[in-house]
Amino acid sequence: MNNQIMNNQGLQNKQQMLKDIGIVSFAVVDLALYLDTHPTDRAAMEYFNHYNRIKTQMEREFSRNYFPLTMNHAESNREWRWGAAPLPWEGVCD
């Protein structure tokens, strides 16, 4: 029972973190397109730098705890972690 609750919490943390990474990454993608056509907008660049830094940190933390989101975070020892990561199109089955 306790184990199940712990597992559920773990799953919730993982899903929450993945959601947060999605939000931060969206800001980065949207700001990048804006900056492509407004390359001297310093306020937008500050936003971009801010969210890009957070994205990198969150991805590193997520990859350490769960699975590597990019190959940059896929260093492996016993098991090839990149290959063991879940497929994004499967969605959440809980």
Next chain:
Amino acid sequence: MWNYEKRLQFPVNIKKPDAKLAQAIISQYGGPDGKMGASMRYLSQRYATPYKEVAGLLTDIGTEELAHLEMVAAIIYQLTRNLSMDEIEKSGFDKYYIDHTLGIWPQAAGGVPFNANQFQSKGDIITDLTEDMAAEQKARTTYDNILRLVQDCPDVSEPIKFLRAREIVHFQRFGEALRITQDKLDAKNFYAFNPGFDTNGKGAQK
């Protein structure tokens, strides 16, 4: 080159399969205004683009379109997951099933296969950007049509709403790219010539 991120740009978690809906939404995968055409359009057009800001934008929007292609595929995949033979027959999905089983294949809602004639790469940046703006509007209209079909199904409508909103942002960015292009042209030739070709590249101030 590209790097892959093992997540969808916006989450897709569909609990209930619906093969009828999948047959409609597949148009945004391989239909006339779908993501296959969108990604190939922008990623093909960028080479003949004389201005590097515009080529950069085409690369970044083309890249985002690949992420959208994956999202649309995930929607179709989840809508057709675990279908019974009975559901396949009753929903009219049997015609697709005969050729592809449950594989994802680019076609329009009416069954017409994806074809490169669904987009242009004309080698003229004004022509291409004008097509790109129209393409974003056509895709937005298609999403509006899909949204009327999926009103009662938030699992499907939420990612579709996200994709629709991106069409509007891309339209805006392409409009800005067209203005950047025109700002670099001789005022007398605002629309008339192809800056990447007619002047041996001299019309293009890089």
